[in-house]
Structures are given as C-alpha cells and as structure tokens.
Amino acid sequence: MPEPANKPPSSTTLRPATEDDLPILASLHRLAFFTALPQMPVLHTPEEDLEHYRHRLFPHSVIWLAEQDHQVVGLLVLRAGWVEQLHVHPDRQRRGIGSRLLNLAKEQCEAPELRLWTFQTNAQAQRFYEKHGFQIERKTDGSDNEEKQPDVLYVWTRPVQGRVLGNTSRRLSFADNCPSGCRRHSGALDAKGVIHTSPGSGEARAATLGTWSGGRELRSEFYKPRPHP
Numbered sequence: 001m002p003e004p005a006n007k008p009p010s011s012t013t014l015r016p017a018t019e020d021d022l023p024i025l026a027s028l029h030r031l032a033f034f035t036a037l038p039q040m041p042v043l044h045t046p047e048e049d050l051e052h053y054r055h056r057l058f059p060h061s062v063i064w065l066a067e068q069d070h071q072v073v074g075l076l077v078l079r080a081g082w083v084e085q086l087h088v089h090p091d092r093q094r095r096g097i098g099s100r101l102l103n104l105a106k107e108q109c110e111a112p113e114l115r116l117w118t119f120q121t122n123a124q125a126q127r128f129y130e131k132h133g134f135q136i137e138r139k140t141d142g143s144d145n146e147e148k149q150p151d152v153l154y155v156w157t158r159p160v161q162g163r164v165l166g167n168t169s170r171r172l173s174f175a176d177n178c179p180s181g182c183r184r185h186s187g188a189l190d191a192k193g194v195i196h197t198s199p200g201s202g203e204a205r206a207a208t209l210g211t212w213s214g215g216r217e218l219r220s221e222f223y224k225p226r227p228h229p
Contacts, residue, residue: 010068012097014104017063017075019054024072025065026050032087037122040147057084064104066097076101078108083116102132112158120150129154 017025026049034040044052057063057077061084066074073092077085083105088098106114118125120139134154142149 012073012100013067014064014100015067017058017065019058021063021065021072022053022058023050025063025075026053028072028075028089029053029085029087032090035090036124037119039121040119040149043146062108064101066101068092068097073097074101076105078105081109081111081114083114086116098128099132102129106156106158109158114156114158116154117145117151118154119147120152126152126154132156 027046030046030049034042060079062078064076064078065072066076066088072089074088074097075085076083083102086098086101086105088101115137116129116134118129119142120126134156137153137155139152140150142151145151
C-alpha cells in the first residue's frame with residue numbers, strides 16, 4: 001500500500017464499519033500489531049482473528065474505520081469508556097490518521113474518562129497516547145493479559161470548560177454563560193472532585209472537575225458547558 005513519494009496526501013474519511021468490512025479489519029489489525037511488536041507470541045490464526053471480530057467485537061462494540069482512496073487504512077474499536085483497538089496501516093502511519101481516530105474516540109465517549117491498554121514495549125504507542133493527553137494509571141506485569149507481557153493502562157480525563165483563578169478557598173464560584181444577567185453561583189468541592197452548587201434560583205447543579213489533587217484549595221469560574229454529542 002505504499003504511496004509514491006511525489007503523490008499529494010490523500011484525504012481521510014471516517015465511517016462506521018459494516019459486517020462486510022470485518023475481513024479487512026481483522027487483517028489490518030494483525031498486520032499493524034505484528035509490525036509494531038514482532039516479538040509478541042502468535043497466539044491465533046488469521047481465521048481466529050476474523051471470528052473474534054465477527055462474534056465478539058462487532059456485536060458488542062462500535063467499530064469505525066478510516067479510508068483513503070477507497071482503501072481501509074485504520075480502525076478504531078470502542079466500548080463504553082474504553083478504546084479496545086486502534087490500528088493504522090504501517091504504510092500510512094505518521095499522517096494524522098491515528099490522531100483523527102483517537103479524537104473521534106474522545107468525541108464518542110459519553111463517560112468523563114476514557115481508558116486503553118498498550119504494551120510497555122510499545123514505546124511509539126505510549127508517546128502517541130501521551131501526546132494526546134492520556135496519562136499512565138497503572139502498570140502490570142502482564143499476568144492478566146493473554147500474551148503474558150507487561151502492559152500499561154492509560155486514562156484520559158475530559159477537561160472541564162473553565163479556568164482556575166487562584167488558590168483561595170474550598171468554596172467555588174461560577175457564572176452561567178448567558179448573554180445578559182449572568183448570576184453568580186457558589187459551590188463546594190467534595191472528595192470526588194464534584195462541584196455541588198446552590199444557584200440563587202434554588203436549582204441544583206453539579207459539574208465534574210476531573211482529577212484534582214486531594215485537599216487542594218482553589219477558586220474557579222466555570223461556565224455552563226456545551227452539550228456533549
């Protein structure tokens with residue numbers, strides 16, 4: 001699938017996968033995986049890979065693919081709060097395809113956090129995920145994965161739409177992003193990083209801050225977040 005050096009970059013299209021796409025997706029997964037990690041044990045045949053996509057991933061996950069020039073060049077497998085698989089054809093890497101797929105995963109995720117696993121020997125993948133805001137949650141010796149290879153769990157936390165004004169108190173204040181007559185609201189930060197507020201109208205509100213360090217004192221001004229698709 002290599003492109004001529006003088007060929008202009010191809011546009012990338014993302015679309016949901018269909019059952020007819022599964023053979024090429026299983027093949028792409030295998031090619032990308034063993035190109036990146038040739039030292040990994042070969043535990044399954046190509047036929048078993050396809051059965052895994054057909055009977056495990058496709059019915060229970062959301063699968064997206066990336067196409068260039070009508071060729072499948074990348075894939076993304078999602079389930080609630082998790083990136084199950086993300087692979088780009090070796091000849092099409094470092095061209096923004098993986099970034100588009102990962103950004104799509106963030107957009108599609110309805111949970112406040114998104115997690116994924118990768119192997120500790122896959123330094124390129126770790127640099128990629130860290131570049132996109134993922135942080136290491138924990139490392140393991142691999143005893144729980146099929147390959148029995150050391151792995152690492154990454155987590156991405158959806159940022160809050162607001163800005164920290166200063167470290168002053170455990171009480172927080174924010175204002176609705178309204179065109180006029182904005183009201184100030186006060187709130188308290190609990191141990192889970194949730195702002196519980198008491199607007200003047202008596203309406204209950206709550207906003208997730210994310211992963212704040214325990215006991216940190218701050219004052220913030222938050223605006224009403226846009227609905228997440």
